[in-house]
Amino acid sequence: MARMRKKTDLPSKTCAICGRPFSWRKKWADVWDEVRYCSERCRRAR
Template sequence: MPRARAKADLPTKTCPVCGRPFTWRRKWARVWDEVIYCSERCRRSKAPRKDRGA
């Protein structure tokens, strides 16, 4: 059985809302190019934190 990849070897992206990096997940395997936000909460808010003024 092949060994699993190390988490450091997985592709990452930066969330435009919270600015945090997030890592590839198996459930995103087919749609990784379409994934923009790190979580459902960030997807719902969609406005970058810098523009909120708070």
């Protein structure tokens, strides 16, 4: 059985719009290099 990871162990980035840090999400696993915004709201505000 796989060991659970702590949220602090996950990679993180800073949002290009609001400047807040955000962590890796499983749904971003394939496109993590392309993710620039922390939320849909920031993506729309660009």
